[in-house]
C-alpha cells in the first residue's frame with residue numbers, strides 16, 4: 416500500500432455521528448469498539464462477569480462492538496487467558512456478555528481466530544508443536560502462563576489439519592450464533608493463521624494453499640464461505656492488515672495480494688471490511704508513515720462498508736470519514752481507557768490516557784475501572 420489518493424464518495428457533511436447501515440444493523444454512529452484481547456477470561460477460556468461488565472460499560476444504543484479474538488480450535492492458542500468458543504461452557508459465558516451488551520441497545524460481533532505459528536508448546540494440547548503454513552522459525556514473543564517467552568518452533572500443517580480448521584470456524588460460527596452475537600468477524604490480520612497463509616514471507620507451501628496469490632487466498636475464502644453459511648454474508652465481516660508486519664509478516668507484493676483478496680471478499684457481499692491502516696505496529700504508533708492508505712486503496716475494489724482502524728483519534732476519524740475513505744472507524748487503545756468514548760467524541764470531551772501495563776491480563780484494574788467523564792478528567 417503506497418499510493419495515497421482520495422477516492423472518497425461520502426456525502427458532504429458525513430460525520431462520525433451520521434447513522435449508517437451495516438449488514439442487518441442500523442448503527443447510530445460510526446464509532447466502533449476494535450477487537451481487543453484483554454486476556455481476562457476464566458480458567459478454560461470461559462468468558463466471565465468481568466468481561467460482561469467491561470463490554471457493557473462500552474455499549475451504547477446503536478453502537479457496534481467487536482469482541483476480542485476468540486479461539487476456534489484447541490491448537491489455535493496464541494496467548495494465555497484468551498477466551499474460546501469451542502464448547503458449551505464458553506458458549507454460556509459469552510451469552511452473559513451478549514445479553515449485557517444487548518441490554519444497553521448495542522450490537523456485538525465476535526472476532527474468530529486461530530493463532531497458527533504464533534504460539535508455544537505450553538499453549539498447545541498435550542504440549543504439541545504449533546502449526547503454521549510452513550515450518551519457518553520466527554522471533555515473536557508469546558504470552559504463556561510464565562509470561563512473555565519466545566515462540567517455539569512450528570511445523571507445516573497437513574491438508575487434513577487445514578480442512579479441520581475450516582470446519583472449526585464453521586462450528587465456532589454456529590456457537591456464536593447460539594450465544595446471540597449479531598455477527599462474526601474473521602481475524603485475518605496481525606500475523607495469525609489466516610494472515611500467515613496470505614503472506615508469502617510465512618507461506619512457502621507448494622500445494623493448493625501456497626505459491627500463487629490465488630492459492631494463498633484460498634484458506635481465507637474457504638473460511639469466510641463457511642462463516643457465511645452459518646450467519647449469512649450480511650452478518651460476517653473480515654479484518655485484514657495489508658501493511659501489517661507484526662508477527663514477522665512480510666509479502667513480496669502486498670498491493671497485488673490484498674487487492675486480489677479483497678476482490679474475492681467483495682463477491683460475498685459482506686457486512687463490512689475492516690482494515691488496519693499502516694499507522695500502527697501491533698498496538699504501538701508508527702511515526703514513519705502516518706497517512707491512512709489501506710482503506711483508500713482497497714475502497715476501489717470493495718463495495719460494502721469499510722471500517723478503518725489504527726492510530727485514530729477523534730479528529731483523524733472525522734477526517735477519514737469526511738473524505739469518504741472509510742465509513743466507520745474502530746478505536747482500540749482509547750476505547751480501552753474511555754468506556755464512554757462515544758459520548759466523549761460526540762461532545763468533544765477530553766480523553767483518559769491508557770495504561771499499557773494493564774492491557775493484557777490481570778484484574779478489573781485497567782479493565783473496568785477507567786472513569787467515565789467528569790469535569791476533572793485528565794486531558795491526553
Ligand SMILES: Cc1cc2nc3c(=O)[nH]c(=O)nc-3n(C[C@H](O)[C@H](O)[C@H](O)COP(=O)(O)O)c2cc1C
Pocket residue numbers: 449450451452453483484526602604605654691695697698724725726727745746747748749774775
Ligand atoms: C490491548 C490490545 C489488544 C488487542 N487485541 C486485538 C485482537 O484481539 N484482535 C485484533 O484484531 N486486534 C487486536 N488489537 C489491535 C487493535 O484492534 C487495533 O487495531 C490497534 O490497537 C490499533 O488501534 P488503536 O490505535 O485505536 O489502538 C489489540 C490492541 C490492543 C491495544
